[in-house]
Amino acid sequence: MNPALDYKVQSSVRPDSNWTTILEIGAKEVFQIMLHTELTKLPNVEELNASGDVTAMVGMAGALCGVMSIRCTSHTAEKITGRMLGSVGAVDPKDVPDAISEICNMVAGNFKAKITQLAEHCMLSVPAVIRGDDYEMVTVPAGDQVIVGMAYEGAPIWFCLAVHT
Amino acid sequence: MKRPRVLIVDDSSVMRKIVERSLRQAGLEIGDVVEAGNGIEALAAVREGAFDLILSDINMPAMDGLEFLRQMSKIEGAKGTPVVMVTTEGSESRVVEALSIGAKGYIRKPFTPDQIKERVSPLLEVLR
Numbered sequence: 001m002n003p004a005l006d007y008k009v010q011s012s013v014r015p016d017s018n019w020t021t022i023l024e025i026g027a028k029e030v031f032q033i034m035l036h037t038e039l040t041k042l043p044n045v046e047e048l049n050a051s052g053d054v055t056a057m058v059g060m061a062g063a064l065c066g067v068m069s070i071r072c073t074s075h076t077a078e079k080i081t082g083r084m085l086g087s088v089g090a091v092d093p094k095d096v097p098d099a100i101s102e103i104c105n106m107v108a109g110n111f112k113a114k115i116t117q118l119a120e121h122c123m124l125s126v127p128a129v130i131r132g133d134d135y136e137m138v139t140v141p142a143g144d145q146v147i148v149g150m151a152y153e154g155a156p157i158w159f160c161l162a163v164h165t
Numbered sequence: 166m167k168r169p170r171v172l173i174v175d176d177s178s179v180m181r182k183i184v185e186r187s188l189r190q191a192g193l194e195i196g197d198v199v200e201a202g203n204g205i206e207a208l209a210a211v212r213e214g215a216f217d218l219i220l221s222d223i224n225m226p227a228m229d230g231l232e233f234l235r236q237m238s239k240i241e242g243a244k245g246t247p248v249v250m251v252t253t254e255g256s257e258s259r260v261v262e263a264l265s266i267g268a269k270g271y272i273r274k275p276f277t278p279d280q281i282k283e284r285v286s287p288l289l290e291v292l293r
């Protein structure tokens with residue numbers, strides 16, 4: 001049986017204070033390796049809320065139940081897509097959700113691989129993308145959130161892990 | 166020598182392009198590349214023609230990479246085709262499962278062209 005499906009380990013791992021740093025490192029690595037670019041500190045990040053009209057999400061189930069998401073503007077998403085594909089000029093719009101989904105998938109996978117209890121006991125769903133910025137994500141029941149705001153070529157990009165209790 | 170024919174299986178078309186680009190950037194002399202978006206499409210491709218190398222994701226809708234491996238092993242003429250899993254899946258048990266049902270290697274996303282070369286080169290050398 002897949003260890004992630006063992007009922008004894010389901011939802012048994014709780015976020016700790018290191019997870020923000022682990023998520024930040026995990027996201028930076030994905031951008032370094034796949035886009036050959038550095039995510040940088042977002043100025044005044046404490047005063048900002050996650051925003052943007054493109055959100056990619058990957059579900060996590062097993063020792064941790066929750067959703068990993070990435071949120072940014074369409075413009076930033078297009079720039080990321082172009083960089084991933086090595087495109088010069090405009091990108092094909094249908095590649096944008098696909099590219100952002102894959103980035104989210106890799107960030108979630110990289111994050112869980114860095115946490116011993118999750119690597120073996122947590123599965124990832126296939127990704128999904130929301131277009132539009134007028135929404136609020138509510139987990140039921142309410143749980144913890146780990147949010148990291150970074151800058152990609154000066155524009156904000158948000159990485160959020162919403163954990164279900 | 167005929168250049169190796171490659172099947173790339175991933176539900177992300179962007180990732181399929183990146184895998185192909187990485188193979189070429191790594192200096193691997195590959196021939197035709199065929200793409201499939203899930204295990205079902207990959208099985209259809211394998212039934213249509215032989216491949217020298219298959220690179221497959223694990224987590225995919227419709228049919229995942231592990232089931233694809235199982236089904237492919239039943240197809241006469243496809244059994245010996247080397248398959249390398251390319252996936253975000255970090256679970257050792259899933260990797261062990263993939264290797265136990267015939268995968269020849271494993272590359273974790275995110276990856277560099279050099280990491281692809283390291284896994285794939287020995288499999289292509291055998292063809293020479």
